[in-house]
Amino acid sequence: MTRFALTLEFDGTPFFGLQRQAHGPSVQQAVEEAILAVTGETVTLHAAGRTDAGVHALGMRVHADVAKDIAPFRLMEALNHHLRPAPIAVLTCEDKPDDWHARFSCVGREYLYRIANRRAPLTLDANRAWLVAQPLDADAMHRAAQALVGHHDFTTFRSVHCQAASAVKTLDRLDVRREGTQVLIETAARSFLHHQVRSMVGCLALVGMGRWREEQVAEALAARDRAALGLNAPSEGLYFVRALYPDD
Structure with a gap:
């Protein structure tokens, strides 16, 4: 075998x-x-x-x-x-080796979220990015995102259907940058909660639109309450980038 x-x-x-x-x-x-x-x-x-x-x-x-x-x-x-x-x-x-496991041997996971920030409908990127027509302030989104980096209780950003034993996770990185009409969100952690990335992106998008103050992301995190979530971003913009292992 x-x-x-x-x-x-x-x-x-x-x-x-x-x-x-x-x-x-x-x-x-x-x-x-x-x-x-x-x-x-x-x-x-x-x-x-x-x-x-x-x-x-x-x-x-x-x-x-x-x-x-x-x-x-x-x-x-x-x-x-x-x-x-x-x-x-x-x-x-x-x-x-027989003791290597795709899930349990994994020590890190990285995700990318793509936002197409333009008014025109998507053609080549249909179903592969979230189309947001309203202009986004990517710098404000990045500043707000830093409140989520570190060891926190992410209950606010966790799906009600999440089966994880604890909502406490350590987020290693959450970066936002603009490339032309794209706003890219990159994040890394040992593991993530169900819907955590999409929930974080949704709230950062509200900051980028000017509908949330930058500080509201930190306030939502501190609330530890799913009701404090502003927006859950759609699935089509999310990409699993890679899994990291000790032997990589």
Whole structure:
């Protein structure tokens, strides 16, 4: 039995999320079915993160245990063949020790959120960015974001459906910058709560629009109350960038 670690890139638009769902297609189901087609084996895919419906990935790490004797490169090529036409690509494939785990061995996760700050509708970026027509002050958003960096109780920015045992997390980085008509939000932490990134982005967008004072982000955090949340950003602008491991 070989433990294969895969790096996945995917467009989350047609999926009900990464994790298997009873009511619709998922990234996990698509990859597991591709592995079955290649090896004849029914496997369980384990991922570094659980992305919601419509969320994308640039470098999601997953693993599966396979009995078939097959080289990593051949497995990657075969999976990419069988995954077509689903918008999922296997970027890398390597064998790992039996104690390596895509989720539990992960020591850091990075996300990117893309806001298209323009009045014109999206064409090439449809379903891949949040369209905000009102001008955004990215500098004000960045200043407000720094109140969220560090070790805090993020109850305000946590989904009511979040299953984490605690709302206390350590946010390593939350940066906002403008690139032309795009406002990009980059964040990193060991782990995140359900909807935490989208909730933080939504509140920062209110600051950028001038609807919230910069200090209101810190006030919302201190409230430790989901009712204090101003806005939950939509899923289409969110990207899982990469997962970090001690052996990287």
